[in-house]
Amino acid sequence: MHSILKTSLAALIAAGVATTASADGHGLSGELRIMSDMSNPAPRAVMEKMAADFDALHPNLSVDLTIVDREAWKTQIRNALGANPPDVVNWYAATRMLPYVEAGLFMDVSDLWNEPEMADLASTKGAMTLDGKQWGVPYTYYQWGVYYRKDIYEELGLSEPTTWEEEKANCQAILDSGRKCYTIGSKFLWTAGGWFDYINSRTNGYDFHIELATGQVPWTDDRVKATFANWRELIDMGAFIDDHQSYSWQEAMPFMIDGEAAAYLMGNFSVAAFRDGGLTDDQLDFYQFPAINPDVEPAEDAPTDTFHIASGAQNVDAAKAFLLYVTSPEVQTWINGGDALGQLPVNAKAEVSDDKFIQEGFNMLSNNAGGGIMQFFDRDFSAEMASVGMEGLQEFMVFPDNLDDILARLEETRQRIYN
Amino acid sequence: MAAASTTNVPAQRSWYKRNEIAITPWLFLLPAMLFFAVYVIIPIGQSFWISFHEWDGLGEKTYIGAANYERLLGIGDQNMDRKFQTSFWNNLRWLVLYLLAIPLGLFIALFLNQNVTGIRLYKSLFFFPFVISQVVVGLVFSWFYLPREGLLNAILMGIGLEPVNILGDPDTATYGIIAAGLWPQTAYCMILYLTGLNAVDPEQVEAARLDGAKGPRMLWYVILPQLKPATFIAFVVTIIGALRSFDLISVMTNGGPFGSTRVLSFYMFEESLSEFGFRMGFGAAIAVVLFFIMLFFIVYFLYSMWRDEQGAH
Numbered sequence: 001m002h003s004i005l006k007t008s009l010a011a012l013i014a015a016g017v018a019t020t021a022s023a024d025g026h027g028l029s030g031e032l033r034i035m036s037d038m039s040n041p042a043p044r045a046v047m048e049k050m051a052a053d054f055d056a057l058h059p060n061l062s063v064d065l066t067i068v069d070r071e072a073w074k075t076q077i078r079n080a081l082g083a084n085p086p087d088v089v090n091w092y093a094a095t096r097m098l099p100y101v102e103a104g105l106f107m108d109v110s111d112l113w114n115e116p117e118m119a120d121l122a123s124t125k126g127a128m129t130l131d132g133k134q135w136g137v138p139y140t141y142y143q144w145g146v147y148y149r150k151d152i153y154e155e156l157g158l159s160e161p162t163t164w165e166e167e168k169a170n171c172q173a174i175l176d177s178g179r180k181c182y183t184i185g186s187k188f189l190w191t192a193g194g195w196f197d198y199i200n201s202r203t204n205g206y207d208f209h210i211e212l213a214t215g216q217v218p219w220t221d222d223r224v225k226a227t228f229a230n231w232r233e234l235i236d237m238g239a240f241i242d243d244h245q246s247y248s249w250q251e252a253m254p255f256m257i258d259g260e261a262a263a264y265l266m267g268n269f270s271v272a273a274f275r276d277g278g279l280t281d282d283q284l285d286f287y288q289f290p291a292i293n294p295d296v297e298p299a300e301d302a303p304t305d306t307f308h309i310a311s312g313a314q315n316v317d318a319a320k321a322f323l324l325y326v327t328s329p330e331v332q333t334w335i336n337g338g339d340a341l342g343q344l345p346v347n348a349k350a351e352v353s354d355d356k357f358i359q360e361g362f363n364m365l366s367n368n369a370g371g372g373i374m375q376f377f378d379r380d381f382s383a384e385m386a387s388v389g390m391e392g393l394q395e396f397m398v399f400p401d402n403l404d405d406i407l408a409r410l411e412e413t414r415q416r417i418y419n
Numbered sequence: 420m421a422a423a424s425t426t427n428v429p430a431q432r433s434w435y436k437r438n439e440i441a442i443t444p445w446l447f448l449l450p451a452m453l454f455f456a457v458y459v460i461i462p463i464g465q466s467f468w469i470s471f472h473e474w475d476g477l478g479e480k481t482y483i484g485a486a487n488y489e490r491l492l493g494i495g496d497q498n499m500d501r502k503f504q505t506s507f508w509n510n511l512r513w514l515v516l517y518l519l520a521i522p523l524g525l526f527i528a529l530f531l532n533q534n535v536t537g538i539r540l541y542k543s544l545f546f547f548p549f550v551i552s553q554v555v556v557g558l559v560f561s562w563f564y565l566p567r568e569g570l571l572n573a574i575l576m577g578i579g580l581e582p583v584n585i586l587g588d589p590d591t592a593t594y595g596i597i598a599a600g601l602w603p604q605t606a607y608c609m610i611l612y613l614t615g616l617n618a619v620d621p622e623q624v625e626a627a628r629l630d631g632a633k634g635p636r637m638l639w640y641v642i643l644p645q646l647k648p649a650t651f652i653a654f655v656v657t658i659i660g661a662l663r664s665f666d667l668i669s670v671m672t673n674g675g676p677f678g679s680t681r682v683l684s685f686y687m688f689e690e691s692l693s694e695f696g697f698r699m700g701f702g703a704a705i706a707v708v709l710f711f712i713m714l715f716f717i718v719y720f721l722y723s724m725w726r727d728e729q730g731a732h
Contacts, residue, residue, distance in 0.1 A: 074694045103477030243566035245676040246587040387695035395677035
């Protein structure tokens with residue numbers, strides 16, 4: 001059954017891409033070298049199958065795939081793009097592309113975005129644009145939000161909060177029951193970035209958040225302080241687990257799985273880990289981060305993962321055809337399906353998996369993210385600002401009294417980077 | 420007569436044969452010198468060169484003079500770089516506390532330097548931490564220190580004390596890492612002293628005993644002077660080890676919490692090579708500062724070695 005499904009899907013994909021290829025008007029030949037960071041088990045299987053299928057579609061083309069560890073790739077990409085680069089590489093959207101765009105290592109693929117079929121990717125075009133040009137294509141994205149223990153909420157008679165007051169009232173009830181409201185592991189800093197993204201955009205709006213990210217607003221601005229004041233309300237309540245600075249995001253999960261903490265602000269990739277940890281869909285649920293300032297439209301973190309063509313690519317035609325293949329509706333439906341990546345497709349014509357969390361995320365991002373889509377702290381802020389910033393956020397979560405000193409430090413960094 | 424005819428032969432000897440004595444040592448030295456130049460001398464020069472530039476490691480370098488050093492050391496109207504200050508003081512803590520490995524190693528070596536059944540096994544067990552990778556040591560200790568499940572806190576709570584989060588508290592994290600580093604380093608010093616103790620002259624010990632020396636006096640006046648070469652090597656490896664501490668920090672705290680366990684080598688890595696590090700010039704400037712600190716110790720060691728050789732003649 002499974003294999004029949006797969007073959008028919010492959011046939012579908014073949015049909016879909018055959019039309020694109022023939023529209024191109026010439027066959028592809030030679031070698032296409034792909035270097036990918038999709039090293040976790042499920043993404044790895046997806047990438048390997050994509051490469052094999054694309055290879056099979058083009059008889060004269062051989063696809064050479066190298067998969068690099070996802071964490072290691074974050075530093076290795078620099079060497080990989082240097083001498084004798086591969087044709088296609090994985091990376092992340094938004095400001096995270098900037099060093100490679102500025103160094104001329106990513107190829108401008110604006111012409112690809114002018115193709116008619118790319119109109120279905122319009123929602124992610126902004127995240128791929130720097131200097132008015134597009135530098136790659138997205139292949140998947142996922143929502144962030146609060147994953148919580150539904151059974152604990154039911155036991156305490158709580159419902160999903162939609163305002164900051166409800167949020168704090170819920171939290172107080174959870175604390176009174178001897179649990180913590182939120183688990184978090186901030187050893188590797190970025191998890192604290194998620195909290196800042198949400199509280200800042202809910203307090204001051206998406207536009208302000210992006211102005212801060214692009215260095216147009218000082219960190220010592222009163223609006224930034226208002227964000228931290230809201231955050232501090234939770235910290236002073238004791239909402240977060242103790243000693244979170246010693247845990248990675250995975251090490252913080254048992255607190256929620258064991259019921260010592262009720263919720264986790266995380267990306268949708270955590271669902272697989274929750275399920276592996278033994279939580280059923282009856283115990284685990286999702287809600288959108290509540291509103292703080294009723295006057296601002298909610299903005300959501302939805303990081304986008306991408307494919308790019310190296311500017312030193314040897315087989316540009318094949319590379320462009322591969323990007324079109326990856327973003328085609330059929331491939332998008334398949335790779336983001338529940339038994340593959342389990343995330344959201346970037347193509348509007350693709351089908352969204354019927355997984356509960358993917359559906360909730362899709363509805364939230366389609367209908368209730370009017371503020372805008374953030375890529376995440378470490379992708380929207382420039383590299384140096386992100387690293388200094390996240391360190392400051394972690395310090396704030398442990399020693400909130402140090403806030404003035406932290407903000408002064410961040411402001412000093414901002415002035416050095418952006419002036 | 421036959422001898423006279425052979426004295427004319429030198430004209431036919433090859434150039435190499437004529438200069439053999441002068442050239443052969445250089446030929447033997449050549450591969451080492453070549454590799455030393457390519458892998459050590461030239462990269463040092465390159466680091467100096469890069470440290471005068473602003474460079475993201477990808478595009479073009481821009482020459483900015485000594486601006487990286489001014490930012491690092493706070494020359495002019497700016498404050499000294501705070502991360503640099505933290506790193507520098509942590510390096511000093513490492514230097515001082517790491518030296519504890521020497522007396523600890525000596526103590527264990529003296530303790531193990533006896534003939535009982537199975538002593539080889541005990542010795543190898545004590546030496547074991549030096550054999551395993553620093554990464555494993557770091558991992559084991561970070562589990563030992565875990566705030567809730569860790570063995571350390573289990574013991575503390577067992578005797579009725581408050582649990583501590585050593586690696587999560589900026590005031591104690593560095594000391595926690597140094598303690599982890601001392602474990603293998605003590606084993607290293609121990610092995611140096613054990614070999615040193617083998618070379619201690621039994622006749623001198625016997626003579627000292629006849630003169631009534633024992634205990635600490637025996638150790639201080641008779642044994643330790645004979646262990647001087649071992650002590651010297653232990654100093655060198657411990658100080659160099661303290662200055663290049665990197666793996667433990669990377670594994671145990673990743674420089675955190677909030678950068679309080681950084682040392683210069685980790686700061687350099689973070690600025691230039693890590694996930695968010697695109698500041699090759701600034702990183703190179705940190706490397707140059709670290710180089711001079713190390714150079715200070717290396718020159719001192721070379722000088723004392725040279726002085727000892729002079730004394731021996």
